[in-house]
Amino acid sequence: MRELACDVLVIGAGPAGLAAAATAAEGGSRVVVVDENPEAGGQIWRSAMVHGPHPETSALAARALARGARFLTGATVVDAAGANTLFAVDGAGPIMLRAGRLVLALGATERFLPFPGWTLPGVFGVGGLQALAKNGLEIGNRTIAVAGSGPLLLAVAAWLEQHGAHVLGVFEQAPKASVVRFGLGLWRHPRKLAQAVALLRVLRQVPRHHDAWPLRAEGDGYVERVTFSVSGSERTLQVDYLACAFGLAPTTGLGALLGCDIAGGGIVVDALQHTSIPEVLCAGESTGIGGVDCALAEGVVAGHVASGHDDRARAACRRRDRERGFAETLGQAYALRHELRGLPSPETIICRCEDVPWSVVAESDDVRDAKLKTRAGMGPCQGRVCGGALEFLKRWPRDSVRPPLIPITLGELAEVGAALNRTEDQTR
Amino acid sequence: MADAVRILVDGVELSVPGGTTVAVALANAGRLAMHRSVDGEPRGPVCGMGMCFECRASIDGRRDTRSCMVTCVDGMEVITSHA
Numbered sequence: 001m002r003e004l005a006c007d008v009l010v011i012g013a014g015p016a017g018l019a020a021a022a023t024a025a026e027g028g029s030r031v032v033v034v035d036e037n038p039e040a041g042g043q044i045w046r047s048a049m050v051h052g053p054h055p056e057t058s059a060l061a062a063r064a065l066a067r068g069a070r071f072l073t074g075a076t077v078v079d080a081a082g083a084n085t086l087f088a089v090d091g092a093g094p095i096m097l098r099a100g101r102l103v104l105a106l107g108a109t110e111r112f113l114p115f116p117g118w119t120l121p122g123v124f125g126v127g128g129l130q131a132l133a134k135n136g137l138e139i140g141n142r143t144i145a146v147a148g149s150g151p152l153l154l155a156v157a158a159w160l161e162q163h164g165a166h167v168l169g170v171f172e173q174a175p176k177a178s179v180v181r182f183g184l185g186l187w188r189h190p191r192k193l194a195q196a197v198a199l200l201r202v203l204r205q206v207p208r209h210h211d212a213w214p215l216r217a218e219g220d221g222y223v224e225r226v227t228f229s230v231s232g233s234e235r236t237l238q239v240d241y242l243a244c245a246f247g248l249a250p251t252t253g254l255g256a257l258l259g260c261d262i263a264g265g266g267i268v269v270d271a272l273q274h275t276s277i278p279e280v281l282c283a284g285e286s287t288g289i290g291g292v293d294c295a296l297a298e299g300v301v302a303g304h305v306a307s308g309h310d311d312r313a314r315a316a317c318r319r320r321d322r323e324r325g326f327a328e329t330l331g332q333a334y335a336l337r338h339e340l341r342g343l344p345s346p347e348t349i350i351c352r353c354e355d356v357p358w359s360v361v362a363e364s365d366d367v368r369d370a371k372l373k374t375r376a377g378m379g380p381c382q383g384r385v386c387g388g389a390l391e392f393l394k395r396w397p398r399d400s401v402r403p404p405l406i407p408i409t410l411g412e413l414a415e416v417g418a419a420l421n422r423t424e425d426q427t428r
Numbered sequence: 429m430a431d432a433v434r435i436l437v438d439g440v441e442l443s444v445p446g447g448t449t450v451a452v453a454l455a456n457a458g459r460l461a462m463h464r465s466v467d468g469e470p471r472g473p474v475c476g477m478g479m480c481f482e483c484r485a486s487i488d489g490r491r492d493t494r495s496c497m498v499t500c501v502d503g504m505e506v507i508t509s510h511a
Contacts, residue, residue: 036478038449038499043477049447074497076478109479121460121472131476132496136445136452221470222460352482355467380492381481385474407492 001419002095006032008306009099011077011254014042015292016284016299017105018060023303025067033069034088036076042107043127044292048134078404079416081423083258083280087416089408094415101279101306104255105299108285110245111388114350115343117217122241129243130156133163140164142240145226147171147214150247150334158202168237169207171228174334176210182333189326213340217242246336249388250286253401265391272313273302281306290327297323341393351386353379367396380407435504450495450506451483463509
């Protein structure tokens, strides 16, 4: 099996991971960065095919590369033998990654909530549709409704408009008053205020609804029309696509596999980004949703600590704390309303991998009970989609993972298993 | 933009711009439904970032591969369960 050893192993090449990698490399550490996407940048800095890498990705990656960091893209971590030995798989098979310290910068995924018709092709996530469009999905002249919750709705609606799509409306579940209050608080964050003003300018012709959410999507084989609840009355739109997501949820899978404490949906960290496992740090959205500036600030702190410079890390904490404060007001403004728990009908599929309907899941006591009864969460996505939904619908914690974290071939499974046994023999 | 590459989808040749992911190549060719669920419903990509597995296909013999995470290369063979 291929092996790669380093001082600091960073999992995730989004803003937090790139900031941690550049900082740790400049602090004198040998750094390896692993990301499962074909290119670095993560989600928010995902490059559009025609434009090349995002400038902020290039700048941070260049700083890390200048100090000898190595990037392993297209590689997914599938298992671990403790915090110092991880196994990843890329197109060429398994790789053993040995590291003194680990920085988890796993990012976040969109939270999808089930409603009748949400499984129809053409119903995407919000960031999901943008990611596909950046990779070349044709959206020109398509009619698109954007729904769910959070500032991402406006950002993506504006991006879609600017790239030739026709956005029929933005449907935000939060009440107008709380969104307006959040907007008024932006004066403390000039960069974010400027971004918000620019978005609203692009969207001045696009209807923006509050207290609004999708009730059902319908169509023959793919989505054709969507009915929304808008301030208590129903409204139906003919659409080509629906982009719908209810905010973001921290990605915690690898942290859970390593045994890191998880609370409030995110990986628990202390003031210096240490998790509950020695040698394992965590930065960015996987500690709790905070946005790109917060992720960058946390990545810098984690990078300093990982390279043994706690003094520099402490100096970087102030910026991080300011950004964390913003994250809390964001979470309050876009809190998901109780009515959304009533969206699925008894027949609505909750677990898309195993086609388990709400009527069956609703009667289960907890995640384990649901899995035993129905195989919910046992398919290839391992509950990444239904886990986020059930965290809200049933208030079930979303931390159950099992290796391998993604499906791998039997040959790879055998190779990783044999290496795991050898590692355990050595440490016994 | 990079030169076009040719891939084989369920035995049919498809020419796409270089750099396109397999999921996007399928969707732009009118195949937004990329697999059938265990109960036979058509399903297509949702998250675009490797989380939902709804764009899964067999790619060069690897089953259950997330087609949104794989860039098309010349001669790549894709088999969907939706054919």
